[in-house]
Amino acid sequence: MSTIKVHDKTFDIYLSEETIQQRVKELAAQINTDYAGKRPLFIAILNGSFMFAADLFKQLTVEAEICFIKLASYKGMKSSGNVVTSIGLEDDLFGKDVIIVEDIVDTGKTLHNFLPKLGHQQPRSLKIATLLHKSEATVFPLHPDYVGFDIPNKFVVGYGLDYDGLGRNLKEIYQVI
Ligand code: IMP
Numbered sequence: 505m506s507t508i509k510v511h512d513k514t515f516d517i518y519l520s521e522e523t524i525q526q527r528v529k530e531l532a533a534q535i536n537t538d539y540a541g542k543r544p545l546f547i548a549i550l551n552g553s554f555m556f557a558a559d560l561f562k563q564l565t566v567e568a569e570i571c572f573i574k575l576a577s578y579k580g581m582k583s584s585g586n587v588v589t590s591i592g593l594e595d596d597l598f599g600k601d602v603i604i605v606e607d608i609v610d611t612g613k614t615l616h617n618f619l620p621k622l623g624h625q626q627p628r629s630l631k632i633a634t635l636l637h638k639s640e641a642t643v644f645p646l647h648p649d650y651v652g653f654d655i656p657n658k659f660v661v662g663y664g665l666d667y668d669g670l671g672r673n674l675k676e677i678y679q680v681i
Contacts, residue, residue: 633648
């Protein structure tokens with residue numbers, strides 16, 4: 505089906521299952537090359553990245569670890585900016601090659617606020633893999649290292665991404681009309 509309805513909005517097909525899977529394979533191939541002889545730790549940010557993280561992870565041939573975390577942001581008592589805390593990050597990152605896995609980087613705010621926290625743990629390297637990047641919308645300085653698709657600043661659902669809780673199960677990615 506090329507047009508779908510989620511809640512009150514209508515969406516058109518934007519990226520087919522084949523297109524997504526092909527690109528995920530390409531990203532994994534690049535990571536396999538870049539991390540040859542290393543053992544990267546993937547930190548997948550829930551909820552949206554679960555499908556991308558699973559498909560990407562299956563395509564890896566290098567030894568790799570993965571963990572899943574949730575980010576919660578709140579207004580700091582003293583600072584005016586948002587503070588981001590992570591739930592579920594048990595691994596010690598010291599000396600590790602860390603790859604953050606995101607579904608989408610939009611304004612970049614979430615990762616921009618969260619990355620310094622990881623940096624404090626002194627990983628050997630810290631990179632970002634995101635399936636989607638709305639680079640036109642990115643206002644916080646952030647340069648993802650592995651990008652599946654650079655997309656226009658329009659709302660999308662599917663393949664893990666939701667609109668108000670729904671749409672995550674779709675195998676394709678749909679763009680709002
Ligand atoms: P950022 O902090 O503005 O980069 O926002 C990142 C988060 O916003 C993502 O992890 C998503 O959960 C959510 N988000 C941004 N754009 C979309 C979209 O088009 N569809 C679904 N979720 C989105």
